[in-house]
Amino acid sequence: MVDGLDHYPFLTNESFLDFEFESEGPKGRIKKVVRYSPQNANGITYFNLAFGDWNEETRKIDDSAISNNKDRERILATVAATVLEFTAHFPDVMVYSKGSTPGRTRLYQIVYGFTTGEWLPYEKNINYEAFLTTRK
Amino acid sequence: MKKQIRIATGTKRKAKSHAIITDKVKDYGNDPYFVKKAKESKIFLEKHGFPKGLALAFHGLKNKPNV
Numbered sequence: 001m002v003d004g005l006d007h008y009p010f011l012t013n014e015s016f017l018d019f020e021f022e023s024e025g026p027k028g029r030i031k032k033v034v035r036y037s038p039q040n041a042n043g044i045t046y047f048n049l050a051f052g053d054w055n056e057e058t059r060k061i062d063d064s065a066i067s068n069n070k071d072r073e074r075i076l077a078t079v080a081a082t083v084l085e086f087t088a089h090f091p092d093v094m095v096y097s098k099g100s101t102p103g104r105t106r107l108y109q110i111v112y113g114f115t116t117g118e119w120l121p122y123e124k125n126i127n128y129e130a131f132l133t134t135r136k
Numbered sequence: 137m138k139k140q141i142r143i144a145t146g147t148k149r150k151a152k153s154h155a156i157i158t159d160k161v162k163d164y165g166n167d168p169y170f171v172k173k174a175k176e177s178k179i180f181l182e183k184h185g186f187p188k189g190l191a192l193a194f195h196g197l198k199n200k201p202n203v
Contacts, residue, residue: 009156010155010156011155011156011157011158011160011161012153012155012156012157012158012161013157013158013159013160013161013162013163014157014159015163016148016153016155017163017165018161018162018163018164018165019155019161020161033164033167035164035165035167035170037165037170037171037173037174039174039177039178040178041177041178041181041182041186042181042182042185042186042191044181044186044191046177046181048170048173048174048177048178050169050170050173050174052169060167060168060169061164061167061168061169061170062169063169063172081154082155084154085153085154085155088152088153089148089150089153090148094186094190096177096181098173098176098177098180112187112189112190114184117184118184119184119185119186119187119188130177130180132186132187132190134190
């Protein structure tokens, strides 16, 4: 359980960069993949967090999938759980993610959100373009 | 009290895992979607930079971590 929210069980491999779990809802079971990609910008290394739906036909992540499986909170809780798992193995790194919500922010020691052209400490009820977090 | 500055090493540590570890989970590093997202993040961060506090703590690692 993460921050009071139940999450899906998830799988990973020995690299701890790739995670899989299954969303369950009215649309059935949908395989989700979370990936932490190492990157470097301005001489600083960070990991880009991204996740999406696996398309079994194309054998690729489906960029346009809107699964709407009525379990958004549980999916976000699961992604947050993978952040904890990932940073347990890579404790001294930054995780970058793009999106309007950082998920369960209380899990992280530092959360910066990018809004109106600058990075600011995270506050509730503000829409952000992107986030940078580190482990508690 | 002196504030401890953490340096990003990117070094993998052994930790108790709450995930099911299996080689059935493939390496998605070359998936076009994740490649695109990682490139977009790099463009974004090179344009806008990092938060000052984090940049100070994490600066110094010039190369990608050995994962």
